[in-house]
Amino acid sequence: MEEIKQYWFVIRELTGREIKRKYARSYLGILWSVLSPLLYMLIMSLVFSTMFKGSILNFPLYYLTGFLFWNLYAQISDSVMTVLVDNRSLLLRVKVPKNVFILSRCYTALVNFLYSLVAFLPLLFLMGIKPSITMLLLPIDMMLCVMFGLGIGYILSVLYVFFADIRYLYSVMLTLLMYLSAIFYPIDEVPAAMQLVINTNPVYCYMRFAREIMINATFPSAGLWAKVILWAVSAYLLGYLIFKRRENEIMQVI
Template sequence: MGDLKQYWFVIRELTGREIKRKYARSYLGILWSVLSPLLYMLVMTLVFSTMFKRSIQNFPLYYLAGYLFWNLYGQISNSVMTVLVDNRNLLLRVKVPKNVFVLSRCYTALVNFLYTLLAFFPLVFLSGVKPSITMLLFPIDIVLCVMFGLGVGYILSILYVFFADIKYLYTVFLTMLMYMSALFYPVEQVPAAMQMVINNNPVYCYMLFARDTMIYSTFPTKDLWIKAIFWAVAAYLLGYLVFRRRENEVMQNI
């Protein structure tokens, strides 16, 4: 929090640079943050809505809510993983805490996520979902997912400095994680052993939290609250501890 307050201007400038670089050659620019999840939702709805029509109420929103949180986690952890190596020149020349660069990547992913909500919220209400008090819990879900992704990102950023191949292994892991998060299928239709794995998958917890509060207007269960908070706090504290203990070794290997 000290780094965040003291270097907020630097974080904003780095975030602006990342967003401009990402959409530098695109005519639509950041509008793709809105269009991309909608296109994915359209394709997945055409492919799977008939198959799971009886099992999943309001399949397009079910998929979109899951995709947004899986993508939020993936963007944070993936982008934070390479941040120290990508900014090696700045780290050598500028006396700024390394954590500032990590937070800027996290903030960039969060900004992209907030743009996707420009598509999500209108679809929620156009689909006939009525405003509910449970929707007030949605920001909590976002914060917890960001904390979890940032915690994992801290660990990955240190590992990537010493073991660059972790980037390719993590890409495979993210694909596996997507299929283990019930992104486009109902959990009830898989074997009991797989249900147990999915229900204890942190990313699925944040997906389920969003679906309950935003689509089905139900309060998350006590068990879901415990899992969502535990994974977020545990991942963040562990990741930050690893980062702070090993960050001084980074400059010798970067």
């Protein structure tokens, strides 16, 4: 228990350092985590709301819900990818598990997501969405999305140590994944083959889950439950296994 407390202290300190570094020269600081999704929502609503007016009810909320979960996944996987190399000097000097550094980046992304909810939740009710018991499932969807992003992050962090160009390849993959996540367009308006691709996209599954429980006030189907759980558990276990097996080699390379 004493070691767990110490590691949790390190995670919090590293998280604080990451947040301070990110907003070091900003007057508003962490408030940008609240304002940024709102500004994106405003821009996307102005551009696409008329285009999809008849297809998507509450387009601003539809977009914002998808954007928040997309951003949660992207921040975790992308930031975890470089954490071992970024903290090379600390890894060599301080005797703490390497996993602590990875969890600190994950925790940082989660903190930013929670700050974003400060704007998202009041906006739901301002736009006429009534409180529903299904909203209590949001933390489950959030944690499953975190598990999936963390699992992918573990794999990327190992690859980045041995193959630095993976960072540029992954940025392209993130862009492709974003357009295949139906963040700002209705899935029903794309061809059937594309719908199949999007429905198997794990990030879209977490977005869809959130939209159903937060906007539509409906319980997700058994099939959707199976997808979000299976993607999260399988990605996390696979990523953690690869990370642990390559742990010694990582220290030799960095």
